[in-house]
Amino acid sequence: LIQKNGLFHKTEQPFFDENKAPEDTAAEFFDADGDGDLDLYVGEGGNNKTLGSVFFSDRLYLNDGAGNFRLNPFSLPQTGYNTAFVLPFDYDGDGDTDLLVGSRSTPLNYGFPPQSYLMENDGQGTFSNVSASKASILRTIGMVTDATLGSFSAPGAKEIVVTGEWMAPVLLEYGPFGLMEKKSSLQDYPGWWNGVEAADMDGDGDVDLVLGNRGENFYFTGNEEEPVKLWLGDMDKNGTIENIITRTIDGKDMPVPMKAELTDQVVSLKKQNLKHTEYAKKSIQELFPKEVLDKSLVLKATWFKSVIAYNEGGGNFRMEALPASSQFSCICGIYCADVNKDGQTDVVVAGNDHGFMPQYSQLDANFGQVLLNEQGKFSVMPSAQSGFMVRGVVRKILPLSIGGKEGFIVAVNNDTPKIFLLNQGDQVN
Known part of the structure; x- marks a missing residue:
């Protein structure tokens, strides 16, 4: 827990220790039961158990208000797939927080689209699966990896962009009716998309997208003519x-x-x-x-470059590839902020993937990058100047505020998290 002095204090959490056998693949803090504190959703995954195994049972921990978390064992419908992400949002506008739970893959059956879920909150922190009646698109949406909220097609629109592997980014609209797919130019770019972040990258007042992909430094690649x-x-x-x-x-x-x-x-x-x-x-x-x-x-x-998708309105996006060195490896973690305080939104990215078979080598050429925005054109800030370097496989970068200072935390596989703070100048420490 973050203290007022900016330091972290480790707390004992018995319910975490009792449930450490499964492999945790996703986590999200949000107020599940409406009591004003942050509860914790933990998603499970893996590929060594069968579909529906208890090891794929996601968990919800309720916060007592003092930072002590207690497992609420009957609050979630069981999914049985590999959980990729949890997106809290109020889809039906009733004042409580519902969930979009994305599934990464079907255990022991890679490639077949897993079921993702829309979970409706009863207002007390108990969730029901309403996907069949409210979000049939989620039954076969694909092997999803990430999602972000925003108004993309028009001001005030309630929408979500979902990314995934072997699929194009999907634009969804939501409301009391549930979730529905909305046509967009993103559907022309099927790839191995790992992550997405929404921000106004060109200062025109609408919401653009930063999309992390596999990159082009791999054993094989493809395009529209040669998929x-x-x-x-x-x-x-x-x-x-x-x-x-x-x-x-x-x-x-x-x-x-x-x-x-x-x-x-x-x-x-x-x-x-x-x-x-x-x-x-x-x-x-x-x-x-x-x-x-x-x-x-x-x-x-057909598309493996990581990009900025500039919003041109009405569901149309203009794809601009990130710098060439950003394509040397996959990009999974994305953080958008004005790093050098020039009034333009810059991008911090990281990634890598060591999970391929030996003959395909591994994606390990990304040590983290700070991409400076110069009127919509991005240049790579040398790591010696930026102060940002991370080795290993990064899956997520999340914003973090410590003692009033803006920063972010980098989640590294099989390693401790890394914390960086933005300086007043143009450095990340």
Whole structure:
């Protein structure tokens, strides 16, 4: 807990210790029960348990007003998916805080769109799943990663932008009717989107978007003419769903996995007795029957750059790529603030991803960047000048105020959080 002197005081939280077995993948403080203090939602995830496992049971801890948190075990509907984010907002305007809970993936079945949830608060901190009647879009929205609130299509509009992997950013509008998808130009940019932050980046009074993507320093990439695809289907008709990534080469969908990888996954391919040189020339259409591929779910990605999406009104956005060095790795954490106090909104970003198979290497070229806004054009501030450098895998950057000083906290996987404060000049410490 932050003290008045700006220091942190560690408190004993027995309910946290009792529930440390699951893997925590999301967390959000908000007032769940309307008593004026901040309660805590903790989302669970992982890929080593089956769908619906108790290890994927999200938890709500209620604050007693003195910083002591007690588990409220029957306050949430059970989801069973990998929780990516929790977005508190009052969707129906009744004065209490409801939740959009985004699911990252389906356990043990990567690629198939998981169910995300709209949870309605009864005003006392007990939530019910109203997705079926109020937000059917969430049933198949995709493998989501992040979301942000704002008025994007018009002043006063109640909207949310949701990002995800193997999908385009989605613009949703909300009200007492629930959640509905709204048409926008964002739908033309399917990618591996990791994060989103809303801010006025060009000073014109509307809300723009900073969108973190995979970047372009990877084993394969794609574009509109040559998309990367993810095929999901029962390729060998044994009742098990396989997932296969292809990239477009000379107009053909060529499998990305090596021959041994794919034949281990789809044993029936061994019957073709393909040599490695033969396999290297085969498209997925030449490896599997048409009737099998026709029944498959196919996701695609055509845009991998991290960008500023400038709002042009009516759901239209103009995409401007971040500087070239910002594309050397993925961007996941995003923080917007006027770092150098020139009246323009700058951007702090971080990322990296070490979770790929060895042959694809890992995304580790991002040590954190401060991007200075110069009339809508962004330049990278040298780390020696900015004072901002973070090693490791960063998933989130959140604003933080300590002793009246503006700053942010950086969440690093398998490491302690890092705290940075903005100086009066142009540094981050």
